[in-house]
Amino acid sequence: MKFIENNSIDPHYNLAFEEYIFKNLDEDIVLLWRNGPSIIVGKNQNTVEEINMDYVKENNINVVRRVTGGGAVYHDLGNLNFSFITKTESNLIDFKTYNVPIIKALEKLGVNCELSGRNDIVIDGKKFSGIAQSVNKGRVLNHGTLLFDSKLDTLSKALNVKRDKIESKGVKSVSSRVTNIKPYVKDDIDVLQFKQVLLKNIFEYFDQPLEIYELSEDDKNNIQKMVDERYGTWEWNYGKSPKFNYSGYNRFAGGCVEARLQVENGIIENCKIYGDFFGKGDIHELEQKINGLRYNESEVIDALSDVTVEDYLGRISKDEFMKCLFN
Template sequence: MKYIENFSNDPSYNLAFEEYCFKYLPEDEDYVILWINEPAIIVGKNQNTLEEVNIEYVKENNIKVVRRITGGGAVYHDLGNLNFSIIKNTGENKKIDFKRYNIPILNALERLNIKCELSGRNDMTIDGKKFSGIAQSIWRNRALNHGTLLFDTELDVLSKALNVNQDKIVSKGIKSVRSRVTNIKPFLSKDTTMESFREVLLKYIFEFEGEEPVKYELSEKENAEIDKLFNEKYATWEWNYGYSPQFNYKNYKKFPFGGIEVRLHIKNGIIDNCKFYGDFFGSANVEKLEETLTGKSYNEESILSLLDEKELKQYFGDIEKDEFKELIFGI
């Protein structure tokens, strides 16, 4: 096994880094990466991003939203959370196996006198509280096992960032299961920094494997390929939001000039069908607006750039652009 250093805190770059290492580094070796993200929500591959994220809170607090290549639920990362990625050859065992690949992590934490266990399908817990969410992916003859370690995370921010009103969205996406959570740091016997925790964890992982830590140095070509994956995939709206499963969105707002109900069907991040209902009065036929929005990306920049307040007032009456945004996006 070899370790790969990555000191970036950019979640989009870090997930590109991880995917490249998982799929394209030499297959005759296993790898471990320990990495830290700035505040971000990382959604599972099969999730509807809008169903998992408190969009308004995320924007106000500059929290990034990025999709990963593994399944499972949405998790919150910040500078107090340490992520681990273990990349191993599977041999003939091409099955998702959380216990097999997380024993080194559990053992390392036990060496730090943390009494923890693998709980349920894919969580690690202390005293019944979750401090790690784990996900896996199999590709060819390799397994990627990665997860979070809540070391000193701002748990109140975690709660708010993932607090979503589910009433407006109905989708086929895999929904997250919320759990009681805790940090690791209060359970350590002495005051430990994130950096020292990272170093000790790496040491104990290699001790468990019966090996000395050896670093894998990425080449210029490999770094260039990671940059390409970052720019073409992980930094794009299409991957982080548009990849979401198809879903239906509905919302109703009461205004002094009348009520408006909107119903949208979103497919591959594109508005596939759009209908407005209500007792509003407008001088223009609202069907024209429905036609304008159909086929457009379901994001604020795309939708709001198409319209100005003068047009909106022609369709609905005395509505402001921010009020229309709240109607369409629920924020």
């Protein structure tokens, strides 16, 4: 087993980095890495169903889709991610085998933790690690989060979603109580020191010397290509979401408005607008201006920049109408 150092904090790059190693190297690899503030959604999830869109935009939180299943997780610089990428002879998902080294390393730091349910690690019943796996051509990727000193308030707000407005077949995240590791560690260390202690203990567990693997320039160029063509695109992070229906309703001084959308591959396929508003224009015209757009607030605003919404909705403004589409 070998270790690859990756000091990037860009989640688009880091997820491409991890997938590239998973699918292109033959070595057994350990990664310990961090992302700047970001939400990482599972490959089968509906992105807009998992995030608090307004909060994410206001706080410049990245949203990136990964190649493994499971639920959405929050990353920041107080969180440490681990990845074990190894050969396997089985196509079965096995969380326990690959996470015992993490538990044993934490025990050496004085942290009494355990695997819980299918894919969590907990302290006193509170989750600090969510784990996901993928198997591909005789290789297994087992990765997870370690909330060491993360901003748990930001985590709860960024993932606080009003799912009653959205109906889809995407895999839903499960809400759970969370905690940081740092209050339970016997020594006063920061997340980077924690990384070094964890790395040492992982290799001791496997009874192997710590060996570094260096990527070639071609490797790095191929990773960047994956960022440019996939991980950095709206189509991957939002457009890959399962088909969903959205219903948004608000009452304003000028009347009530209900917007119902059918969205497929991130594209608004059908928009219907209902309400008791008084507008002189044919509401079907406004619906048609929205059909075919990406389900993206900025794109819809741009598309309606030359449209006087009040012609269709009476005393209901464009800003008010947008609240029916995205809040």
